[in-house]
Amino acid sequence: MSRYIARRLLIMIPLLFGITLLSFAVIHLAPGSPTDLQTDLNPKASIEAKERLRALYDLDKPFHVQYFLWLKKILVLDLGTSFSPDRRPVSGKILERLPVTISINLLSMVLIFAAAIPIGVLSAVRQNSLFDKITGVFVFIGFAMPTFWLALLLMILFGIHLGWLPISGIRSINHEYLPLVDSWIDLAKHLILPVLLSAFGGLAGLSRYMRSNMLEVIRQDYITTARAKGLSETTVICRHALRNALLPVITILGLSVPGLIGGSVIFETIFAIPGMGQLFYMSAMARDYPVIMGILLIGAVLTLLGNLLADISYALADPRIRVSR
Amino acid sequence: MGKGTGQGLWTDFRRRFSRNRLALAGSVVVLLLFLVSFLAPVIAPHDPGAIDLGKVLSPPSGDHLLGTDQLGRDVLSRMIWGSRISLKVGFVATGIAIVIGTLLGALSGYYGGFVDGLIMRLVDVMLCFPTFFLILAVIAFLEPSIWNIMAIIGLTGWMGITRLVRADFITLREREFVQAARVIGAGDLRIILVHMLPNAMASVLVAATLGIAGAILTESALSFLGIGVQPPTPSWGNMLTAGKDNIDIAWWLSVFPGLAILVTVLGFNLLGEGIRDSLDPRLRGRD
Numbered sequence: 001m002s003r004y005i006a007r008r009l010l011i012m013i014p015l016l017f018g019i020t021l022l023s024f025a026v027i028h029l030a031p032g033s034p035t036d037l038q039t040d041l042n043p044k045a046s047i048e049a050k051e052r053l054r055a056l057y058d059l060d061k062p063f064h065v066q067y068f069l070w071l072k073k074i075l076v077l078d079l080g081t082s083f084s085p086d087r088r089p090v091s092g093k094i095l096e097r098l099p100v101t102i103s104i105n106l107l108s109m110v111l112i113f114a115a116a117i118p119i120g121v122l123s124a125v126r127q128n129s130l131f132d133k134i135t136g137v138f139v140f141i142g143f144a145m146p147t148f149w150l151a152l153l154l155m156i157l158f159g160i161h162l163g164w165l166p167i168s169g170i171r172s173i174n175h176e177y178l179p180l181v182d183s184w185i186d187l188a189k190h191l192i193l194p195v196l197l198s199a200f201g202g203l204a205g206l207s208r209y210m211r212s213n214m215l216e217v218i219r220q221d222y223i224t225t226a227r228a229k230g231l232s233e234t235t236v237i238c239r240h241a242l243r244n245a246l247l248p249v250i251t252i253l254g255l256s257v258p259g260l261i262g263g264s265v266i267f268e269t270i271f272a273i274p275g276m277g278q279l280f281y282m283s284a285m286a287r288d289y290p291v292i293m294g295i296l297l298i299g300a301v302l303t304l305l306g307n308l309l310a311d312i313s314y315a316l317a318d319p320r321i322r323v324s325r
Numbered sequence: 326m327g328k329g330t331g332q333g334l335w336t337d338f339r340r341r342f343s344r345n346r347l348a349l350a351g352s353v354v355v356l357l358l359f360l361v362s363f364l365a366p367v368i369a370p371h372d373p374g375a376i377d378l379g380k381v382l383s384p385p386s387g388d389h390l391l392g393t394d395q396l397g398r399d400v401l402s403r404m405i406w407g408s409r410i411s412l413k414v415g416f417v418a419t420g421i422a423i424v425i426g427t428l429l430g431a432l433s434g435y436y437g438g439f440v441d442g443l444i445m446r447l448v449d450v451m452l453c454f455p456t457f458f459l460i461l462a463v464i465a466f467l468e469p470s471i472w473n474i475m476a477i478i479g480l481t482g483w484m485g486i487t488r489l490v491r492a493d494f495i496t497l498r499e500r501e502f503v504q505a506a507r508v509i510g511a512g513d514l515r516i517i518l519v520h521m522l523p524n525a526m527a528s529v530l531v532a533a534t535l536g537i538a539g540a541i542l543t544e545s546a547l548s549f550l551g552i553g554v555q556p557p558t559p560s561w562g563n564m565l566t567a568g569k570d571n572i573d574i575a576w577w578l579s580v581f582p583g584l585a586i587l588v589t590v591l592g593f594n595l596l597g598e599g600i601r602d603s604l605d606p607r608l609r610g611r612d
Contacts (some may be wrong), residue, residue, distance in 0.1 A: 018450035060569055144590035146542055148549050149583030152569055160573050167572075262457030266546055270569070280458060281550070284465035292462050300453045 001315065008311055012304050020074070023296040024067050025180065027289055070293065079297075080290035084283075090294040094276060098298070100170065101268070101275035104191065105260045108199035110252070116203050117246070120210025124245075125237055127215065135207065142204025147263060151197050151270045166190050168272040194267050201263070202256055209252060213245040220244075247317055254310025258303045340601040343504070346500045347600020354592025362408040371399035373406040373559050392577035394567050403559035404585055410560040411589060414475050414544040415537035421479025423533055426486025431517050431525070433487065434494025443492070448484045456481050458581060464552045474553050478540050486532050493525035504597075527604045534597030538590040545586050561586050 030200045043190035047078035055062045073080055123132040159167035166172065170190045178186060200309055217223065218241050228231075262279030272278070276295060361368065370390070385392045391400040433444040462475050467473045479541055493521035497503055498521075506520045524581055547553030548562025549569075561582040568579030 014446070015449055015453060018446065019453050022450055023459070023462070027466070140591065140594065141587070144538065144542075144587055144594055146545055146549075146583060146586045148546055149565060149579075152572065152579040152583065154566065155572060156576055156579060164463070165467060186406070257451070258455040262455030265457055265461060266550070269550060281461065281463075283550075284461050287465060293416065296454065296458055296462065299455045299458055303453045303455070 002308030004315055008308055012308065015304060016300065018298040020297060021067065024070065027292055028063055028066060038235060040189050050285060066255045067252065079091050079294040082291050083288045084286055090290045090325060093279065093291060094294055094298060097274060097276045097279050100273060101264050103196060104194055104275065105264065107191070107195045107258065108202070109256070111195060111199040112202040112206055116206035117210055119207040121214050121237065122240060124218065139204045139208045145200065147197055148202060148270055149192070149267050150200060151267060154193055154197070165193055167193070170273055191280045194273060198260060198263050202260065206252060210245065210249060213248055214241065217245045241298060247253070247314065250313050250317065251310050255305040257306035258299070261299050261302060326598035328587055338603050342599060345599045345602060347595050348357045348603065351592045351595025354588060355596055358408055358412065358589055358592065361405055362412050365405050365409060367403035369405045371402040373402040374557055382571060385577055391581045392575065393415065394564070394578055395571055400564070400581060403564060404561065404582055407559040407561045407564065407582065410471065410554055410558065410587070411541045411544065414471065414478065415541040417475040418482065418540040419533050419536040421476065422482040422536055423486060423529060427490050427529060429483070430487040431488025431522065432495055434491035435498060435513070435517055435521070444487065451481070451484050458532035460547065460554070464547065468527060469552045469555055473555050474544055478543050482536060482540065486529060489528045489532055490525050494521055497524055531597050531601040531604070534593055534600060535599055538597070540592070540594035541586065542590055557562060
């Protein structure tokens with residue numbers, strides 16, 4: 001098993017290398033320079049000043065030199081300094097925002113699994129029942145739903161019309177003066193809509209996937225055997241079928257990471273949540289190279305870790321994987 | 326594949342497709358959408374760009390069926406014109422993704438070995454990025470325009486198609502008719518283009534239809550964030566931005582353009598799934 005994990009970790013190294021090279025190329029070969037934004041609106045900025053600014057950021061050097069300079073710093077875990085006026089280290093900027101994004105994503109992942117697995121199992125066990133048909137419609141709508149539109153609708157309904165939930169930020173202005181319990185309730189109220197929304201797309205996908213796995217499994221011979229020896233239907237479904245149908249779902253866990261992280265840009269912007277997605281959006285608008293690179297790198301690392309975790313748990317659950325690969 | 330069985334496949338396909346009510350509903354939606362965007366100048370009740378500051382944010386009424394926006398422009402007319410943007414982006418972006426995906430998938434599956442390894446590693450690397458981040462990173466550096474949007478959505482959306490085509494090619498490579506073509510001396514290019522590619526087109530067609538839906542969703546999200554199609558050009562996404570800005574006073578600005586996106590994407594999804602189920606009924610109900 002440890003050899004399997006070691007091999008998986010080794011594969012990650014060239015992948016990470018490719019990721020950094022590609023994102024660096026995409027950002028640096030695109031037309032426009034981060035210094036444009038700082039100098040275009042300033043009529044006093046002379047050509048020499050622009051050149052000095054470019055030299056300050058190493059932007060005057062050839063592409064490969066810039067890349068190796070960046071890579072050298074990454075090897076000692078230094079993501080560089082932000083181009084924005086605050087000149088803070090990129091790692092600090094990202095670290096203070098990472099927990100919010102990760103906790104919202106984790107919460108929504110828990111929600112996805114808690115809801116999608118029972119839905120998928122039930123609609124498979126009662127194939128073509130009313131429940132199956134209703135969830136089928138829900139799944140189709142879920143696939144086609146623009147999340148940001150659903151966000152707007154829910155904001156109108158719960159935030160404005162009913163006034164139950166706040167529609168921006170993760171804390172009320174007066175949260176520091178609230179008693180501890182109220183402060184937690186305040187946080188929870190702010191998180192309900194973002195978590196629900198980031199779970200929505202994944203929910204549709206996973207329940208559909210769970211349903212088709214389950215349908216496949218309950219047609220297997222060992223399920224017939226379990227029924228034939230007189231086990232109750234609940235035991236057959238929960239103990240014999242569910243376990244096997246859950247196996248491929250583990251992989252989905254890893255694969256859903258990039259989608260969740262990517263989605264955070266949208267709902268963090270809509271709900272004004274100070275997370276990584278919002279930071280990425282603002283940095284992209286300001287052409288803040290080091291921050292963009294830092295977040296792309298962290299997003300990719302999280303994705304790779306998600307895949308690794310999925311592979312390992314899959315191998316733990318299914319011995320055939322360990323042996324054959 | 327002989328001519329006779331090809332004919333049978335097509336008849337089979339039509340029979341199954343016409344029995345699939347959801348697929349038919351999807352095709353109706355897509356057809357209507359084409360009609361609306363084609364006839365936009367005729368059927369739009371107002372000029373989509375006509376500003377009327379006397380009628381700012383007026384709710385749906387007889388004259389303005391779906392209300393007006395923050396500049397007094399007719400929402401319905403802007404939605405009708407916006408359908409052109411969605412279709413254009415959907416088709417062009419998917420077209421780009423198909424060309425790249427099919428090409429790389431064919432090379433990868435046909436040649437195998439080093440070429441395959443290289444292309445598949447590229448796919449792995451591309452799949453590691455949260456796609457939306459990558460799109461955002463590029464868009465931020467380019468002028469936000471409809472052409473850039475199409476290009477970038479296409480350039481970040483080909484990986485799935487590559488995998489599909491590669492898988493098809495790996496199985497096709499061993500089939501007798503391909504071996505036969507090789508035996509009679511057909512070159513690689515001829516085998517790929519004439520003998521193998523047509524047999525891989527079924528899965529590409531399905532992926533393309535679903536891809537159009539995805540591209541339309543991505544475009545609307547980008548336009549909503551203000552980095553896609555720029556006002557005053559009407560797109561469903563940038564209309565929703567106005568909806569968000571006036572969320573507490575003008576619900577109609579938020580509701581209708583989003584509904585258009587939902588119905589359109591739903592239509593393409595149903596059509597795509599319908600085509601897949603009709604091409605190969607064994608795949609029904611799978612993802």
